[in-house]
Amino acid sequence: MFTTLNWRALRWATCWTMLLLLAVVVGSRSLQNFDGALVAYLFGTLFATFGIVYRYAVWLQRPATQLYWRRGWQLLFSRRFARYARAVATRAAVDVGGQAFIFRRSRARGIAHVLLAWGCLSAFAITLPLTFGWIHFTLQAGSTTLYEAHVFGFRVLTFPHGGLLAFNLFHALNWSSLMVIAGAAYFIRRRVTDAGQIATQAFEMDWLPLVLLVLISVTGLGLTWDYEFMQGRAHAFMGITHAITVILLLVWLPFGKFFHVFQRPAQLGVALYQLEGAAGPQAVCPHTGEPFTSAMHVADVKQVATEIGLDFTLASGGSHLDLSPQGKRAALARAHLAARTRSGRLFG
Amino acid sequence: MQTTTFKTDEEFFVDPQRCIGCHACEMACAECETNGQLPMISVDYVSRADSPQTSVQVCMHCEDPVCARVCPADAIQKDEFGIVHSATTARCIACANCVIACPFGVPKKFEPTKLMMKCNMCYDRTSAGRKPMCATVCPSGALFYGTRAQLAAQRPASVAVNVFRFGRETVRTKVNVMMPAGATELIVD
Numbered sequence: 403m404f405t406t407l408n409w410r411a412l413r414w415a416t417c418w419t420m421l422l423l424l425a426v427v428v429g430s431r432s433l434q435n436f437d438g439a440l441v442a443y444l445f446g447t448l449f450a451t452f453g454i455v456y457r458y459a460v461w462l463q464r465p466a467t468q469l470y471w472r473r474g475w476q477l478l479f480s481r482r483f484a485r486y487a488r489a490v491a492t493r494a495a496v497d498v499g500g501q502a503f504i505f506r507r508s509r510a511r512g513i514a515h516v517l518l519a520w521g522c523l524s525a526f527a528i529t530l531p532l533t534f535g536w537i538h539f540t541l542q543a544g545s546t547t548l549y550e551a552h553v554f555g556f557r558v559l560t561f562p563h564g565g566l567l568a569f570n571l572f573h574a575l576n577w578s579s580l581m582v583i584a585g586a587a588y589f590i591r592r593r594v595t596d597a598g599q600i601a602t603q604a605f606e607m608d609w610l611p612l613v614l615l616v617l618i619s620v621t622g623l624g625l626t627w628d629y630e631f632m633q634g635r636a637h638a639f640m641g642i643t644h645a646i647t648v649i650l651l652l653v654w655l656p657f658g659k660f661f662h663v664f665q666r667p668a669q670l671g672v673a674l675y676q677l678e679g680a681a682g683p684q685a686v687c688p689h690t691g692e693p694f695t696s697a698m699h700v701a702d703v704k705q706v707a708t709e710i711g712l713d714f715t716l717a718s719g720g721s722h723l724d725l726s727p728q729g730k731r732a733a734l735a736r737a738h739l740a741a742r743t744r745s746g747r748l749f750g
Numbered sequence: 751m752q753t754t755t756f757k758t759d760e761e762f763f764v765d766p767q768r769c770i771g772c773h774a775c776e777m778a779c780a781e782c783e784t785n786g787q788l789p790m791i792s793v794d795y796v797s798r799a800d801s802p803q804t805s806v807q808v809c810m811h812c813e814d815p816v817c818a819r820v821c822p823a824d825a826i827q828k829d830e831f832g833i834v835h836s837a838t839t840a841r842c843i844a845c846a847n848c849v850i851a852c853p854f855g856v857p858k859k860f861e862p863t864k865l866m867m868k869c870n871m872c873y874d875r876t877s878a879g880r881k882p883m884c885a886t887v888c889p890s891g892a893l894f895y896g897t898r899a900q901l902a903a904q905r906p907a908s909v910a911v912n913v914f915r916f917g918r919e920t921v922r923t924k925v926n927v928m929m930p931a932g933a934t935e936l937i938v939d
Contacts, residue, residue: 466822503864597783601874716917727855735805745930750907
Protein backbone atom coordinates (compact mmCIF):
# COMPACT_ATOMS: atom_id res chain seq x y z
CA MET A 403 0.00 0.00 0.00
CA PHE A 404 2.78 2.44 0.91
CA THR A 405 4.46 1.94 -2.46
CA THR A 406 1.45 3.36 -4.29
CA LEU A 407 0.61 5.99 -1.71
CA ASN A 408 0.99 9.48 -3.12
CA TRP A 409 2.57 11.37 -0.25
CA ARG A 410 2.02 14.80 -1.79
CA ALA A 411 -1.67 14.08 -2.24
CA LEU A 412 -1.80 12.63 1.26
CA ARG A 413 -0.39 15.85 2.71
CA TRP A 414 -2.91 17.99 0.80
CA ALA A 415 -5.82 15.73 1.75
CA THR A 416 -4.84 15.69 5.43
CA CYS A 417 -4.38 19.44 5.42
CA TRP A 418 -7.81 20.16 3.87
CA THR A 419 -9.56 17.65 6.13
CA MET A 420 -7.99 19.26 9.20
CA LEU A 421 -8.93 22.71 7.92
CA LEU A 422 -12.53 21.60 7.48
CA LEU A 423 -12.57 20.14 10.97
CA LEU A 424 -11.21 23.40 12.34
CA ALA A 425 -13.82 25.35 10.37
CA VAL A 426 -16.54 23.14 11.86
CA VAL A 427 -15.30 23.78 15.40
CA VAL A 428 -14.93 27.53 14.86
CA GLY A 429 -18.09 27.96 12.76
CA SER A 430 -20.26 26.07 15.24
CA ARG A 431 -18.88 28.17 18.11
CA SER A 432 -16.87 25.39 19.72
CA LEU A 433 -19.56 22.86 18.76
CA GLN A 434 -22.25 24.54 20.86
CA ASN A 435 -24.42 24.87 17.70
CA PHE A 436 -23.42 21.46 16.36
CA ASP A 437 -26.31 19.02 16.07
CA GLY A 438 -25.13 15.70 17.50
CA ALA A 439 -27.75 13.83 15.45
CA LEU A 440 -25.80 14.77 12.34
CA VAL A 441 -22.43 13.46 13.47
CA ALA A 442 -22.50 10.54 11.01
CA TYR A 443 -22.98 13.02 8.16
CA LEU A 444 -19.99 15.00 9.46
CA PHE A 445 -17.73 11.94 9.42
CA GLY A 446 -18.99 11.08 5.92
CA THR A 447 -18.19 14.61 4.77
CA LEU A 448 -14.71 14.54 6.31
CA PHE A 449 -14.02 11.23 4.54
CA ALA A 450 -15.33 12.67 1.26
CA THR A 451 -13.14 15.77 1.68
CA PHE A 452 -10.06 13.63 2.28
CA GLY A 453 -10.83 11.41 -0.72
CA ILE A 454 -11.71 14.24 -3.09
CA VAL A 455 -8.62 16.30 -2.24
CA TYR A 456 -6.40 13.22 -2.46
CA ARG A 457 -7.73 12.27 -5.88
CA TYR A 458 -7.67 15.87 -7.08
CA ALA A 459 -4.03 16.22 -6.02
CA VAL A 460 -3.11 12.98 -7.79
CA TRP A 461 -5.03 14.12 -10.86
CA LEU A 462 -3.18 17.46 -10.91
CA GLN A 463 0.13 15.62 -11.05
CA ARG A 464 -0.65 14.21 -14.50
CA PRO A 465 1.59 16.15 -16.91
CA ALA A 466 -1.31 17.19 -19.17
CA THR A 467 -3.50 18.28 -16.26
CA GLN A 468 -0.64 20.10 -14.60
CA LEU A 469 0.05 22.02 -17.79
CA TYR A 470 -3.54 23.27 -18.14
CA TRP A 471 -3.72 24.02 -14.42
CA ARG A 472 -0.53 26.11 -14.59
CA ARG A 473 -1.40 27.80 -17.88
CA GLY A 474 -4.94 28.57 -16.68
CA TRP A 475 -3.74 30.46 -13.58
CA GLN A 476 -0.87 32.11 -15.47
CA LEU A 477 -3.27 33.43 -18.09
CA LEU A 478 -5.87 34.58 -15.58
CA PHE A 479 -3.33 36.61 -13.64
CA SER A 480 -1.58 37.95 -16.73
CA ARG A 481 -1.73 41.51 -18.07
CA ARG A 482 -5.09 40.60 -19.64
CA PHE A 483 -6.57 39.96 -16.20
CA ALA A 484 -9.71 42.10 -16.66
CA ARG A 485 -10.57 40.51 -20.01
CA TYR A 486 -9.85 36.97 -18.87
CA ALA A 487 -11.64 37.38 -15.54
CA ARG A 488 -14.73 38.51 -17.49
CA ALA A 489 -14.35 35.53 -19.82
CA VAL A 490 -14.08 33.12 -16.88
CA ALA A 491 -17.13 34.65 -15.21
CA THR A 492 -19.14 34.40 -18.45
CA ARG A 493 -18.07 30.83 -19.16
CA ALA A 494 -18.72 29.84 -15.56
CA ALA A 495 -22.25 31.22 -15.80
CA VAL A 496 -22.97 29.76 -19.25
CA ASP A 497 -21.16 26.41 -19.10
CA VAL A 498 -21.03 25.50 -15.42
CA GLY A 499 -24.13 27.29 -14.19
CA GLY A 500 -26.39 27.03 -17.23
CA GLN A 501 -24.68 23.93 -18.67
CA ALA A 502 -25.24 25.25 -22.18
CA PHE A 503 -22.98 22.62 -23.73
CA ILE A 504 -25.28 19.85 -22.48
CA PHE A 505 -28.32 21.63 -23.94
CA ARG A 506 -26.49 21.52 -27.28
CA ARG A 507 -26.21 17.74 -26.95
CA SER A 508 -29.97 17.65 -26.54
CA ARG A 509 -32.52 20.02 -25.01
CA ALA A 510 -34.10 17.30 -22.89
CA ARG A 511 -30.68 16.18 -21.64
CA GLY A 512 -29.84 19.76 -20.80
CA ILE A 513 -33.01 20.27 -18.77
CA ALA A 514 -32.58 16.94 -17.01
CA HIS A 515 -28.94 17.63 -16.18
CA VAL A 516 -29.69 21.12 -14.88
CA LEU A 517 -32.37 19.64 -12.62
CA LEU A 518 -30.03 16.90 -11.44
CA ALA A 519 -27.01 19.14 -10.96
CA TRP A 520 -28.77 22.04 -9.26
CA GLY A 521 -30.90 19.67 -7.21
CA CYS A 522 -27.70 18.07 -5.87
CA LEU A 523 -25.79 21.33 -5.45
CA SER A 524 -28.67 23.05 -3.65
CA ALA A 525 -29.07 20.03 -1.37
CA PHE A 526 -25.38 20.14 -0.49
CA ALA A 527 -25.54 23.91 0.02
CA ILE A 528 -28.31 23.36 2.56
CA THR A 529 -27.12 20.15 4.20
CA LEU A 530 -23.45 20.89 4.71
CA PRO A 531 -23.80 24.15 6.71
CA LEU A 532 -26.46 22.44 8.85
CA THR A 533 -24.18 19.42 9.36
CA PHE A 534 -21.24 21.65 10.30
CA GLY A 535 -23.32 23.60 12.80
CA TRP A 536 -22.79 26.78 10.77
CA ILE A 537 -26.52 27.33 10.44
CA HIS A 538 -29.10 26.57 13.08
CA PHE A 539 -32.63 27.65 13.91
CA THR A 540 -34.12 28.63 17.25
CA LEU A 541 -37.41 29.98 18.53
CA GLN A 542 -37.17 33.67 19.37
CA ALA A 543 -36.89 34.14 23.10
CA GLY A 544 -40.34 34.81 24.57
CA SER A 545 -42.16 33.90 21.35
CA THR A 546 -43.86 30.75 20.13
CA THR A 547 -44.47 31.95 16.58
CA LEU A 548 -41.18 33.48 15.49
CA TYR A 549 -38.17 31.51 14.30
CA GLU A 550 -34.62 32.81 14.08
CA ALA A 551 -31.94 31.65 11.66
CA HIS A 552 -28.35 31.88 12.89
CA VAL A 553 -25.28 31.73 10.68
CA PHE A 554 -21.99 31.04 12.48
CA GLY A 555 -23.85 31.85 15.67
CA PHE A 556 -25.03 35.26 14.48
CA ARG A 557 -28.76 35.89 14.08
CA VAL A 558 -29.42 36.82 10.45
CA LEU A 559 -33.15 36.32 9.98
CA THR A 560 -36.38 36.30 11.95
CA PHE A 561 -39.52 34.87 10.41
CA PRO A 562 -42.92 33.51 11.46
CA HIS A 563 -42.87 29.71 11.50
CA GLY A 564 -46.17 29.45 9.67
CA GLY A 565 -45.26 31.79 6.80
CA LEU A 566 -44.36 31.18 3.18
CA LEU A 567 -40.67 31.81 3.83
CA ALA A 568 -40.60 29.24 6.65
CA PHE A 569 -42.49 26.74 4.50
CA ASN A 570 -39.96 27.08 1.69
CA LEU A 571 -36.94 27.13 4.00
CA PHE A 572 -38.00 23.98 5.81
CA HIS A 573 -39.00 22.24 2.57
CA ALA A 574 -36.03 23.40 0.49
CA LEU A 575 -34.49 19.92 0.57
CA ASN A 576 -37.77 18.51 -0.71
CA TRP A 577 -37.64 20.83 -3.71
CA SER A 578 -34.05 19.67 -4.29
CA SER A 579 -35.20 16.04 -4.06
CA LEU A 580 -37.96 16.57 -6.59
CA MET A 581 -35.49 18.19 -8.99
CA VAL A 582 -33.08 15.28 -8.57
CA ILE A 583 -35.80 12.65 -9.08
CA ALA A 584 -37.05 14.38 -12.25
CA GLY A 585 -33.52 14.64 -13.66
CA ALA A 586 -32.55 11.10 -12.66
CA ALA A 587 -35.76 9.68 -14.15
CA TYR A 588 -34.81 11.10 -17.55
CA PHE A 589 -31.30 9.63 -17.38
CA ILE A 590 -32.58 6.25 -16.18
CA ARG A 591 -35.00 6.19 -19.10
CA ARG A 592 -32.13 7.03 -21.44
CA ARG A 593 -30.02 4.24 -19.99
CA VAL A 594 -32.69 1.64 -20.75
CA THR A 595 -33.74 2.91 -24.19
CA ASP A 596 -30.66 4.38 -25.89
CA ALA A 597 -28.75 1.60 -27.69
CA GLY A 598 -25.45 3.49 -27.52
CA GLN A 599 -25.78 3.98 -23.77
CA ILE A 600 -26.82 0.37 -23.23
CA ALA A 601 -23.75 -0.85 -25.11
CA THR A 602 -21.20 1.23 -23.23
CA GLN A 603 -22.63 1.70 -19.73
CA ALA A 604 -21.15 0.21 -16.58
CA PHE A 605 -22.99 -0.34 -13.31
CA GLU A 606 -20.58 1.45 -10.99
CA MET A 607 -20.02 4.45 -13.27
CA ASP A 608 -23.45 4.95 -14.76
CA TRP A 609 -26.16 3.22 -12.73
CA LEU A 610 -24.90 3.41 -9.18
CA PRO A 611 -24.83 7.24 -9.10
CA LEU A 612 -28.40 7.44 -10.41
CA VAL A 613 -29.66 4.77 -8.01
CA LEU A 614 -27.97 6.49 -5.06
CA LEU A 615 -29.41 9.89 -5.97
CA VAL A 616 -32.92 8.50 -6.31
CA LEU A 617 -32.64 6.59 -3.01
CA ILE A 618 -31.40 9.69 -1.19
CA SER A 619 -34.19 11.81 -2.65
CA VAL A 620 -36.94 9.29 -1.95
CA THR A 621 -35.83 8.62 1.64
CA GLY A 622 -35.42 12.38 2.16
CA LEU A 623 -38.97 12.99 0.96
CA GLY A 624 -39.96 10.09 3.19
CA LEU A 625 -38.86 12.06 6.25
CA THR A 626 -41.30 14.87 5.37
CA TRP A 627 -44.01 12.36 4.45
CA ASP A 628 -43.51 10.68 7.80
CA TYR A 629 -43.96 13.76 9.96
CA GLU A 630 -46.66 15.30 7.77
CA PHE A 631 -48.85 12.25 7.25
CA MET A 632 -47.70 9.45 9.58
CA GLN A 633 -47.32 11.34 12.84
CA GLY A 634 -43.61 10.47 12.85
CA ARG A 635 -44.24 6.77 13.38
CA ALA A 636 -41.59 5.77 10.81
CA HIS A 637 -39.08 8.44 11.73
CA ALA A 638 -36.37 6.05 12.90
CA PHE A 639 -36.61 3.96 9.74
CA MET A 640 -36.74 6.98 7.43
CA GLY A 641 -33.93 8.74 9.28
CA ILE A 642 -31.62 5.73 9.23
CA THR A 643 -32.23 4.77 5.60
CA HIS A 644 -31.71 8.38 4.55
CA ALA A 645 -28.50 8.63 6.57
CA ILE A 646 -27.18 5.37 5.11
CA THR A 647 -27.82 6.46 1.52
CA VAL A 648 -26.35 9.93 2.04
CA ILE A 649 -23.24 8.53 3.72
CA LEU A 650 -22.85 6.00 0.90
CA LEU A 651 -22.93 8.91 -1.55
CA LEU A 652 -20.38 10.87 0.47
CA VAL A 653 -18.05 7.89 0.63
CA TRP A 654 -18.54 7.26 -3.10
CA LEU A 655 -17.94 10.93 -4.10
CA PRO A 656 -14.16 10.72 -4.61
CA PHE A 657 -14.26 7.46 -6.56
CA GLY A 658 -17.12 7.39 -9.00
CA LYS A 659 -18.82 9.55 -11.56
CA PHE A 660 -19.50 12.37 -9.11
CA PHE A 661 -15.84 13.35 -9.23
CA HIS A 662 -16.58 15.06 -12.54
CA VAL A 663 -18.27 17.82 -10.53
CA PHE A 664 -14.83 18.78 -9.25
CA GLN A 665 -13.12 18.28 -12.61
CA ARG A 666 -15.58 20.30 -14.67
CA PRO A 667 -14.23 23.77 -13.68
CA ALA A 668 -11.06 22.81 -15.60
CA GLN A 669 -13.14 23.68 -18.66
CA LEU A 670 -12.80 27.34 -17.65
CA GLY A 671 -9.01 27.05 -17.83
CA VAL A 672 -9.33 25.50 -21.28
CA ALA A 673 -11.57 28.40 -22.38
CA LEU A 674 -8.84 30.89 -21.37
CA TYR A 675 -6.21 28.76 -23.05
CA GLN A 676 -8.20 28.78 -26.29
CA LEU A 677 -8.74 32.55 -26.10
CA GLU A 678 -5.03 33.13 -25.66
CA GLY A 679 -4.25 30.63 -28.43
CA ALA A 680 -6.63 32.26 -30.90
CA ALA A 681 -4.98 35.65 -30.32
CA GLY A 682 -1.46 34.29 -30.90
CA PRO A 683 0.34 32.60 -33.80
CA GLN A 684 -1.36 29.59 -35.36
CA ALA A 685 0.12 26.21 -36.21
CA VAL A 686 0.00 25.65 -39.97
CA CYS A 687 -0.10 22.06 -41.19
CA PRO A 688 2.80 21.31 -43.57
CA HIS A 689 0.47 19.02 -45.54
CA THR A 690 -2.70 21.08 -45.90
CA GLY A 691 -1.11 24.51 -45.58
CA GLU A 692 -4.01 25.47 -43.29
CA PRO A 693 -3.93 26.58 -39.65
CA PHE A 694 -5.44 23.93 -37.40
CA THR A 695 -4.80 25.05 -33.83
CA SER A 696 -2.63 27.53 -31.94
CA ALA A 697 1.13 27.18 -32.12
CA MET A 698 1.08 27.26 -28.30
CA HIS A 699 -1.18 24.21 -28.24
CA VAL A 700 1.09 22.16 -30.51
CA ALA A 701 4.16 23.20 -28.49
CA ASP A 702 2.43 22.28 -25.23
CA VAL A 703 1.22 18.89 -26.50
CA LYS A 704 4.78 18.15 -27.64
CA GLN A 705 6.03 19.08 -24.17
CA VAL A 706 3.45 16.82 -22.53
CA ALA A 707 4.38 14.03 -24.95
CA THR A 708 8.04 14.39 -23.98
CA GLU A 709 7.19 14.37 -20.27
CA ILE A 710 5.25 11.11 -20.62
CA GLY A 711 8.03 9.50 -22.63
CA LEU A 712 6.76 9.90 -26.21
CA ASP A 713 9.02 11.10 -29.01
CA PHE A 714 7.49 11.80 -32.41
CA THR A 715 10.64 13.43 -33.81
CA LEU A 716 11.00 12.48 -37.46
CA ALA A 717 14.28 11.47 -39.12
CA SER A 718 13.57 14.08 -41.77
CA GLY A 719 13.42 16.76 -39.05
CA GLY A 720 10.39 18.24 -37.35
CA SER A 721 7.77 16.24 -35.54
CA HIS A 722 4.85 14.09 -36.59
CA LEU A 723 2.81 16.28 -34.23
CA ASP A 724 3.39 19.30 -36.49
CA LEU A 725 0.84 17.78 -38.85
CA SER A 726 -2.89 18.43 -38.59
CA PRO A 727 -5.12 15.36 -38.16
CA GLN A 728 -5.73 15.37 -41.92
CA GLY A 729 -2.00 15.71 -42.52
CA LYS A 730 -1.29 12.72 -40.29
CA ARG A 731 -3.85 10.60 -42.13
CA ALA A 732 -2.28 11.60 -45.46
CA ALA A 733 1.23 10.81 -44.17
CA LEU A 734 0.04 7.36 -43.17
CA ALA A 735 -1.61 6.74 -46.55
CA ARG A 736 1.51 7.91 -48.39
CA ALA A 737 3.74 5.68 -46.29
CA HIS A 738 1.45 2.74 -47.01
CA LEU A 739 1.46 3.46 -50.76
CA ALA A 740 5.26 3.77 -50.69
CA ALA A 741 5.58 0.38 -48.96
CA ARG A 742 3.22 -1.23 -51.47
CA THR A 743 5.06 0.40 -54.38
CA ARG A 744 8.43 -0.83 -53.09
CA SER A 745 7.05 -4.37 -52.89
CA GLY A 746 6.06 -4.24 -56.55
CA ARG A 747 2.42 -5.15 -55.84
CA LEU A 748 -0.15 -2.51 -55.03
CA PHE A 749 -2.71 -5.09 -53.93
CA GLY A 750 -2.58 -8.54 -52.50
CA MET B 751 -24.63 -4.33 -17.53
CA GLN B 752 -21.49 -5.05 -19.47
CA THR B 753 -23.03 -8.21 -20.84
CA THR B 754 -21.08 -8.72 -24.00
CA THR B 755 -20.59 -11.24 -26.75
CA PHE B 756 -17.54 -9.51 -28.19
CA LYS B 757 -15.84 -11.96 -30.54
CA THR B 758 -12.21 -11.96 -29.53
CA ASP B 759 -11.15 -14.10 -32.50
CA GLU B 760 -12.27 -11.42 -34.97
CA GLU B 761 -10.12 -8.43 -35.80
CA PHE B 762 -10.21 -5.27 -37.86
CA PHE B 763 -7.98 -5.08 -40.95
CA VAL B 764 -7.51 -1.92 -43.03
CA ASP B 765 -5.98 -1.76 -46.49
CA PRO B 766 -5.86 1.93 -47.43
CA GLN B 767 -4.71 0.97 -50.91
CA ARG B 768 -8.12 -0.53 -51.60
CA CYS B 769 -10.03 2.59 -50.61
CA ILE B 770 -11.94 4.02 -53.58
CA GLY B 771 -13.24 7.06 -51.69
CA CYS B 772 -16.89 6.11 -52.05
CA HIS B 773 -17.76 7.33 -48.52
CA ALA B 774 -20.10 4.36 -47.96
CA CYS B 775 -18.27 3.70 -44.68
CA GLU B 776 -18.91 7.28 -43.59
CA MET B 777 -22.64 6.94 -44.20
CA ALA B 778 -22.71 3.60 -42.40
CA CYS B 779 -20.62 4.94 -39.50
CA ALA B 780 -23.27 7.57 -38.82
CA GLU B 781 -25.67 4.70 -38.09
CA CYS B 782 -23.59 3.62 -35.11
CA GLU B 783 -25.68 4.15 -31.97
CA THR B 784 -22.73 5.26 -29.85
CA ASN B 785 -21.84 8.19 -32.12
CA GLY B 786 -25.01 10.20 -31.91
CA GLN B 787 -25.48 9.70 -35.66
CA LEU B 788 -22.19 11.41 -36.50
CA PRO B 789 -19.61 9.67 -38.72
CA MET B 790 -16.35 9.01 -36.90
CA ILE B 791 -14.47 7.52 -39.84
CA SER B 792 -12.36 9.76 -42.08
CA VAL B 793 -12.17 9.45 -45.85
CA ASP B 794 -9.80 11.95 -47.48
CA TYR B 795 -8.08 12.63 -50.76
CA VAL B 796 -4.40 12.34 -49.95
CA SER B 797 -3.37 15.06 -52.40
CA ARG B 798 -6.24 15.96 -54.67
CA ALA B 799 -4.14 18.02 -57.09
CA ASP B 800 -1.66 15.22 -57.82
CA SER B 801 -3.46 11.94 -57.41
CA PRO B 802 -6.85 10.25 -57.09
CA GLN B 803 -5.52 8.37 -54.01
CA THR B 804 -7.91 8.37 -51.09
CA SER B 805 -7.34 7.23 -47.55
CA VAL B 806 -9.66 5.75 -44.99
CA GLN B 807 -8.97 6.00 -41.29
CA VAL B 808 -10.66 4.27 -38.40
CA CYS B 809 -9.41 4.43 -34.84
CA MET B 810 -6.49 2.03 -34.58
CA HIS B 811 -7.18 1.37 -30.85
CA CYS B 812 -3.59 1.68 -29.68
CA GLU B 813 -2.30 -0.71 -27.04
CA ASP B 814 -1.08 2.31 -25.05
CA PRO B 815 -3.36 5.04 -26.41
CA VAL B 816 -1.59 8.37 -26.87
CA CYS B 817 -4.96 10.16 -26.76
CA ALA B 818 -5.65 8.81 -23.27
CA ARG B 819 -2.17 9.62 -22.03
CA VAL B 820 -2.33 13.29 -23.06
CA CYS B 821 -5.91 13.73 -21.83
CA PRO B 822 -5.85 16.13 -18.87
CA ALA B 823 -9.32 15.05 -17.76
CA ASP B 824 -8.66 11.32 -17.67
CA ALA B 825 -11.68 11.01 -19.94
CA ILE B 826 -10.48 8.36 -22.40
CA GLN B 827 -10.57 4.74 -21.32
CA LYS B 828 -9.54 1.44 -22.90
CA ASP B 829 -11.67 -1.57 -22.05
CA GLU B 830 -10.77 -5.22 -21.50
CA PHE B 831 -11.14 -5.97 -25.23
CA GLY B 832 -8.66 -3.24 -26.17
CA ILE B 833 -11.33 -0.85 -27.44
CA VAL B 834 -10.42 2.78 -26.79
CA HIS B 835 -13.72 4.53 -26.20
CA SER B 836 -14.84 8.07 -26.97
CA ALA B 837 -14.22 10.56 -24.20
CA THR B 838 -16.50 10.11 -21.22
CA THR B 839 -19.17 12.78 -21.64
CA ALA B 840 -19.02 13.70 -17.96
CA ARG B 841 -15.29 14.32 -17.96
CA CYS B 842 -14.28 15.64 -21.39
CA ILE B 843 -13.35 19.33 -21.21
CA ALA B 844 -12.86 19.67 -24.98
CA CYS B 845 -9.22 20.73 -24.79
CA ALA B 846 -8.43 18.82 -28.01
CA ASN B 847 -5.11 17.48 -26.73
CA CYS B 848 -6.14 14.08 -28.07
CA VAL B 849 -6.91 15.57 -31.49
CA ILE B 850 -3.43 17.08 -31.71
CA ALA B 851 -1.56 14.12 -30.22
CA CYS B 852 -3.18 11.13 -31.95
CA PRO B 853 -0.57 9.96 -34.50
CA PHE B 854 -3.33 8.60 -36.76
CA GLY B 855 -5.41 11.81 -36.83
CA VAL B 856 -8.52 10.11 -35.49
CA PRO B 857 -10.31 11.97 -32.63
CA LYS B 858 -12.79 14.68 -33.55
CA LYS B 859 -13.70 17.54 -31.27
CA PHE B 860 -17.18 19.04 -31.29
CA GLU B 861 -16.80 22.50 -29.80
CA PRO B 862 -20.49 23.36 -29.27
CA THR B 863 -21.07 20.24 -27.19
CA LYS B 864 -17.58 20.37 -25.61
CA LEU B 865 -16.93 16.78 -26.47
CA MET B 866 -14.36 14.61 -28.19
CA MET B 867 -15.75 11.67 -30.09
CA LYS B 868 -14.03 8.94 -32.01
CA CYS B 869 -14.53 5.55 -33.60
CA ASN B 870 -15.10 2.94 -30.92
CA MET B 871 -15.27 0.09 -33.39
CA CYS B 872 -19.08 0.22 -33.37
CA TYR B 873 -19.14 -1.02 -29.80
CA ASP B 874 -22.93 -1.30 -29.87
CA ARG B 875 -22.50 -3.89 -32.64
CA THR B 876 -19.16 -5.57 -31.85
CA SER B 877 -20.13 -6.08 -28.20
CA ALA B 878 -23.15 -7.97 -29.55
CA GLY B 879 -21.03 -10.16 -31.82
CA ARG B 880 -21.69 -8.16 -35.00
CA LYS B 881 -19.25 -6.51 -37.38
CA PRO B 882 -18.63 -2.73 -37.40
CA MET B 883 -20.90 -0.83 -39.78
CA CYS B 884 -18.08 0.47 -41.99
CA ALA B 885 -16.63 -3.01 -42.59
CA THR B 886 -20.03 -4.42 -43.53
CA VAL B 887 -20.58 -1.86 -46.31
CA CYS B 888 -17.07 -1.36 -47.70
CA PRO B 889 -17.36 -2.49 -51.36
CA SER B 890 -13.64 -2.78 -52.03
CA GLY B 891 -12.34 -4.66 -49.02
CA ALA B 892 -10.40 -1.67 -47.69
CA LEU B 893 -12.13 -2.34 -44.36
CA PHE B 894 -12.38 -5.96 -43.30
CA TYR B 895 -13.58 -7.42 -40.01
CA GLY B 896 -13.18 -11.12 -39.43
CA THR B 897 -10.71 -13.79 -38.44
CA ARG B 898 -7.08 -13.91 -39.51
CA ALA B 899 -7.72 -17.23 -41.24
CA GLN B 900 -10.52 -15.75 -43.37
CA LEU B 901 -8.29 -12.89 -44.42
CA ALA B 902 -5.23 -15.04 -45.09
CA ALA B 903 -7.30 -17.18 -47.47
CA GLN B 904 -8.48 -14.09 -49.39
CA ARG B 905 -5.20 -12.14 -49.46
CA PRO B 906 -2.21 -14.49 -49.47
CA ALA B 907 0.23 -11.85 -50.69
CA SER B 908 -0.44 -9.51 -47.77
CA VAL B 909 0.32 -9.61 -44.10
CA ALA B 910 -1.44 -7.91 -41.20
CA VAL B 911 0.77 -5.45 -39.39
CA ASN B 912 -0.03 -3.60 -36.17
CA VAL B 913 3.26 -1.86 -35.50
CA PHE B 914 3.73 1.73 -36.68
CA ARG B 915 6.80 3.89 -36.47
CA PHE B 916 6.28 7.64 -36.36
CA GLY B 917 9.82 8.97 -36.29
CA ARG B 918 11.35 7.69 -33.06
CA GLU B 919 8.03 6.54 -31.62
CA THR B 920 6.71 3.02 -32.07
CA VAL B 921 2.95 2.55 -31.66
CA ARG B 922 1.24 -0.84 -31.43
CA THR B 923 -2.43 -1.14 -32.21
CA LYS B 924 -5.36 -3.50 -31.98
CA VAL B 925 -6.41 -2.70 -35.56
CA ASN B 926 -4.18 -4.04 -38.32
CA VAL B 927 -3.10 -2.56 -41.61
CA MET B 928 -2.55 -4.87 -44.59
CA MET B 929 1.03 -4.68 -45.83
CA PRO B 930 3.05 -6.53 -48.48
CA ALA B 931 4.04 -10.04 -47.34
CA GLY B 932 7.19 -9.93 -45.25
CA ALA B 933 6.56 -6.48 -43.77
CA THR B 934 6.62 -6.20 -39.99
CA GLU B 935 5.87 -2.52 -39.51
CA LEU B 936 4.67 0.58 -41.29
CA ILE B 937 7.17 3.40 -41.11
CA VAL B 938 5.73 6.92 -41.32
CA ASP B 939 8.62 9.33 -41.56
